[in-house]
Amino acid sequence: MADISQSRSSGRFVYMSGVVLLCAWVLVPLYFLLINTLSSPEAVNAFPKSFIPEFDLGSLTFFANFAGMLSALKNSIFVAAITMILSIVLGAPAGYALSRFEFRGKETFRFLILLTRAFPLPLLALPLAVMFIRTGIDDTIFGLALIHTTLALPFSVLITFSLFSGIPIELEEAAWTLGCTRLTAFTKVILPLVLPGITASAIFAFVISWNEVFAAAVLTIENRTLTAFLLQNLDTSPLHLKFAGGFILVVPALVFIFAVRKYLFAMWGIANR
Amino acid sequence: MAEIEIKNIAKSFGNYQALHNINLTIHDQEFMVLLGASGCGKSTLLRIIAGLETATSGEVWIGGRRIDHLSPKDRGIAMVFQNYAVFPHLTVFENIGFGLRMQKLPNAEVERRVHRTAELMHIEQLLKRYSGELSGGQRQRVAVARALAMEPDVILMDEPLSNLDALLRMEMRAELKGVLAESKTTAIYVTHDQVEAMSMADRISVMHQGRIAQNSSPVEVYRNPSEKFVAGFIGNPPMNFLPATEVSKGQWSVAGCQFSGPEAHSGAIDFAIRPEDLSPADTGIAAIAKVVEPLGAHLLVTCDVEGHLFRAVLDSDLALRAGDTIHLAPQQDRIRWFDQNTTQAICLS
Numbered sequence: 001m002a003d004i005s006q007s008r009s010s011g012r013f014v015y016m017s018g019v020v021l022l023c024a025w026v027l028v029p030l031y032f033l034l035i036n037t038l039s040s041p042e043a044v045n046a047f048p049k050s051f052i053p054e055f056d057l058g059s060l061t062f063f064a065n066f067a068g069m070l071s072a073l074k075n076s077i078f079v080a081a082i083t084m085i086l087s088i089v090l091g092a093p094a095g096y097a098l099s100r101f102e103f104r105g106k107e108t109f110r111f112l113i114l115l116t117r118a119f120p121l122p123l124l125a126l127p128l129a130v131m132f133i134r135t136g137i138d139d140t141i142f143g144l145a146l147i148h149t150t151l152a153l154p155f156s157v158l159i160t161f162s163l164f165s166g167i168p169i170e171l172e173e174a175a176w177t178l179g180c181t182r183l184t185a186f187t188k189v190i191l192p193l194v195l196p197g198i199t200a201s202a203i204f205a206f207v208i209s210w211n212e213v214f215a216a217a218v219l220t221i222e223n224r225t226l227t228a229f230l231l232q233n234l235d236t237s238p239l240h241l242k243f244a245g246g247f248i249l250v251v252p253a254l255v256f257i258f259a260v261r262k263y264l265f266a267m268w269g270i271a272n273r
Numbered sequence: 274m275a276e277i278e279i280k281n282i283a284k285s286f287g288n289y290q291a292l293h294n295i296n297l298t299i300h301d302q303e304f305m306v307l308l309g310a311s312g313c314g315k316s317t318l319l320r321i322i323a324g325l326e327t328a329t330s331g332e333v334w335i336g337g338r339r340i341d342h343l344s345p346k347d348r349g350i351a352m353v354f355q356n357y358a359v360f361p362h363l364t365v366f367e368n369i370g371f372g373l374r375m376q377k378l379p380n381a382e383v384e385r386r387v388h389r390t391a392e393l394m395h396i397e398q399l400l401k402r403y404s405g406e407l408s409g410g411q412r413q414r415v416a417v418a419r420a421l422a423m424e425p426d427v428i429l430m431d432e433p434l435s436n437l438d439a440l441l442r443m444e445m446r447a448e449l450k451g452v453l454a455e456s457k458t459t460a461i462y463v464t465h466d467q468v469e470a471m472s473m474a475d476r477i478s479v480m481h482q483g484r485i486a487q488n489s490s491p492v493e494v495y496r497n498p499s500e501k502f503v504a505g506f507i508g509n510p511p512m513n514f515l516p517a518t519e520v521s522k523g524q525w526s527v528a529g530c531q532f533s534g535p536e537a538h539s540g541a542i543d544f545a546i547r548p549e550d551l552s553p554a555d556t557g558i559a560a561i562a563k564v565v566e567p568l569g570a571h572l573l574v575t576c577d578v579e580g581h582l583f584r585a586v587l588d589s590d591l592a593l594r595a596g597d598t599i600h601l602a603p604q605q606d607r608i609r610w611f612d613q614n615t616t617q618a619i620c621l622s
Contacts, residue, residue, distance in 0.1 A: 095427065172324050174346040174358035179375030192362040 033250065036243035044240040045268045067117040072229035075141055076210060079225055082145035083209035084202045088160075089151040091205075092198060095160025096186075100169070113154045123149075132219060139221050148217045152205035159204070164190070178237035196262075203260045207253050275336045275349070275426035275459045282331035284317055291317050293484045295331070299476075301458060304450070307463045309480035310506070315463045316431055318480070319545050322461065323352050323429050325601065336426055346375075351420035355432040357412040365391075365415050366400040371373040380396045390418040393452055410441045417449065421456060428430065428453065430462045445601040446472055451558075465607045467507050471495065479503050497609070498602070501616040504609070508549050510584045514611070516556075517544040527577050528558045532603075534610050535621055541613040546603040548573075549586040554602035561584070574599075613615060 036044050040056040050101075063069055098110065101104035128147065129138065137143035167190060216228035224232065230245045237245070277299040284292040292314045299305045306341055307315040320326035322333055324345035333341040340348045351372070360368050366387055367374075369466045373383045394414040404412055413433060420428050433449075434442045450473045453460050464470055470477050471491045478488045479502075487499040500503035504512040516535065517525040525534040527544040535542065549571075551558075560576035567573075572591055576583045576599075585601055594598065610619040 052519070078582075168356060170354045170356055170358035171360060172346075173323075174352065174354060174360075174419075176325070177323060177350060177352040177429075178372035178419070179346045181346065184375070189360055189362075198592065 010105045011153060015152055021110040026092065030250070030254075031249050033243060036240065037247040038242065041238065041244075044243060059240050060248075062241065063244055066233075068224075070223050070228060072226045074140040075220075075223050076226040078141045078208045079148060079216075082142065083152055086145065086149040087156040087205040088198060088202050090149070091153050091156030091201070092160045094157045095162075097165050098157070098161045099164035113157050115149060116154050117245040123212050128215075138219060139223055139234055141223055144216055144219055144223075144225065145209070147219065148209035148212055149205075151212060151215075152208045155208070156201045156205055159201040160194070160198065162203075163194045167193055182202040203256055207256055210253055210256075211249075276334075277427060277461070278332075278334040279322070280332040280334070282318065282324070282328045282333065284314070284321060284329050286444055286595040288541060291483050292321075297485060297487060299461060300406065300472065301455050302459055304453060304460045304473060304475045306310075306461065306470040306474035306477045307461065307466060307480055308465070308474075308477050308507075310465060312478040314483040315480045316466075319429055319431055319461060319463045322427075323350055324348055324459070325352075326595070338560060349425055350427045350429055351423040351425035353413075353416050353420050353430040353433045355429070355435055356411075357404075357416045357436075359412045359419075360408070361404045361413050365396065365402050365404075365407070367401075368404070368415055369419045369422050370444075371419060371610070386422050386424075387418075390422040391407065393421065394418040395610050409437055410445065413437060413445065421452070421458075421564060425458060427459045427461065428456075430460065431464075432464055435464070440523065442469075451475070471507075479506065481506075497608075497618065499618050501545075501611045504545055504618075508547060509549070509587070512547050512609070513547050513583050514543045514545050514583055515583070516579060516613070517542050517610070528581075530556075530558055532608060533604075534608075535619045537613070542619060543611045543613055545572060545611055546607060546608040548584040550604040551585040551601040552604070553587060553589070553591060557600040557602035558583070560599055560601055561601060562593055565593055565595055576601075 023121050037059055038056060039054050040058060043054055043056070094113075098106065132138035132143050137146070169194075171189055172206070175189045176182070180188060211227065213227040213231055217231055218227045220228060227249060232247060234242045234245045277297075279295055279297040279299075282292055282295040283290070288300075295318060296307075306565075307318060309315045310543070316553065317326060321341075322383055323327045324340075324343065329343060329407065330339070332339055335349060345352075359365075360371065369387045369390060370383045374387055378386075387400070388397065392615055394417055396411060396414045398405065399411060399415070404415070413436075417433070435446055441593060444476060446469055462473060474491050476489065477491050477494050479486045479494060481502050487494055487503045489497075489499075493520060495507055498507065501514070504514075515527050517527045517532075519538075520526045520531060521537040523533050525532050525542070525544065532544065534544070558578055560574075560578045562574050562576050564575040564577075565572060568587060572587045572589045572593065574585045574587055574593060576585065583601075587593070610621070611617065612619055
């Protein structure tokens with residue numbers, strides 16, 4: 001008896017320390033980011049560090065008034081929104097087709113989808129830039145959104161594929177026998193069931209675009225997104241502004257993920273449907 | 274009138290022929306059961322009638338109208354699925370009313386029909402619930418109610434009770450039979466469960482390897498199987514077979530006993546008898562009891578007769594132990610004969 005309870009409590013100890021470790025892994029850097037963002041320039045450069053923020057909003061106000069900041073933010077939102085729409089409009093039908101139909105080359109197609117992520121973006125950046133200049137979509141929001149869609153599309157295809165596969169075909173068949181066409185069966189039965197998952201995968205695409213910096217930095221000059229804009233300007237900024245800039249980038253992504261966490265779980269099939 | 278005619282339906286998946294030229298007529302208001310082991314093509318046939326699968330060749334007619342080129346919604350059918358397929362995002366009410374709403378019926382009519390079918394299936398108290406809050410049996414009731422609310426010409430059921438536990442299945446079996454008889458709908462019911470088939474069907478089509486082996490009333494299928502497969506498939510335990518050798522014209526020797534059988538037959542034949550048509554006697558087929566299983570009402574005895582498996586269902590008062598030798602006398606009029614090569618039944622005329 002003693003042995004069992006001992007091994008159970010030691011198992012519990014390992015489990016708890018794992019949880020603490022993982023939380024610390026995520027939270028400690030974020031916490032330092034927060035402290036340094038809310039500290040005066042002197043405190044940022046001082047050592048040892050204080051663990052309590054000073055609530056000095058100097059760095060953040062600086063950014064709010066920084067020229068070009070707002071238009072970069074607007075660009076980021078536009079690019080991410082277009083990416084989100086495109087990757088769902090293109091990705092969801094592909095996911096549906098993969099889950100419901102048998103066609104020649106299906107496995108190859110699934111493999112090819114993953115392959116789009118096999119080539120590092122720096123490798124593709126130069127030819128893409130040349131092609132974009134030739135077609136005249138360089139330095140545009142739409143052009144960049146196309147690249148981001150390419151990055152997000154594999155995820156949205158595979159996520160929607162698993163979403164549709166999780167819905168028994170009998171539900172659709174039942175709808176057909178009850179008077180639905182393929183289209184109405186989709187809109188009346190399948191869509192309501194996958195909508196949470198689709199939302200999650202849309203937000204996922206949004207965040208991918210929001211966080212992407214390399215393509216944004218290479219392909220835009222005037223119409224920079226927030227990441228590219230900050231990357232360009234923070235390089236030469238003092239340390240406290242770098243922290244503040246990092247904070248501005250991280251927070252929206254975190255808020256998005258937090259807001260849709262329920263759907264993200266649904267997307268990976270954790271929540272019960 | 275909704276007579277269903279299946280004419281020369283064949284279906285192949287690649288090189289695999291799932292159905293071979295099926296011809297079948299199901300009369301108006303008849304309860305037809307398609308019975309067979311898994312993979313025999315019974316579900317494929319049902320799905321072809323429903324329009325969820327396309328036949329490679331052949332025609333399907335319902336009520337004098339050819340329907341095999343129509344989409345499922347235009348065939349005048351309703352279907353009940355094995356896993357219920359109750360829509361999880363709708364309440365029970367909206368599930369039952371789904372097809373009626375698709376037909377754009379006025380609200381009052383939808384309500385009237387939903388309440389009537391819900392009452393019929395005893396689920397009025399569940400109308401506001403979602404399928405996640407229902408038990409398997411309740412979901413099955415919703416699925417049946419949804420099909421009935423359509424007031425279809427034909428109702429198709431694909432193993433609707435196989436996901437329920439044994440007791441519930443027995444209860445639903447009787448209830449379904451009553452409800453369907455009352456609704457005056459033509460029904461096709463697919464199952465692998467012979468008890469379900471026997472108890473519910475007006476007529477049974479036993480399917481085997483993509484063709485219909487026998488198509489007749491339950492009692493006929495049980496008493497006079499048309500071929501060895503049917504004899505072995507129907508009945509639990511199944512029919513016994515023993516090889517017979519001709520002694521003289523019309524007289525056959527089976528495990529040392531003589532029986533009168535077919536008068537003239539070329540080739541080897543089998544003697545067949547159902548386990549419950551045997552009774553212990555002073556003379557008869559000598560069998561060595563291998564396993565004795567008391568089942569309460571009966572005693573199931575698995576025996577060895579000259580190296581062949583032989584089962585008997587006997588009275589449970591009988592004192593019998595494994596290793597004992599007993600003599601079993603078959604009831605004369607229940608003896609059947611099968612050709613060993615063609616496996617077809619041999620008629621005694």
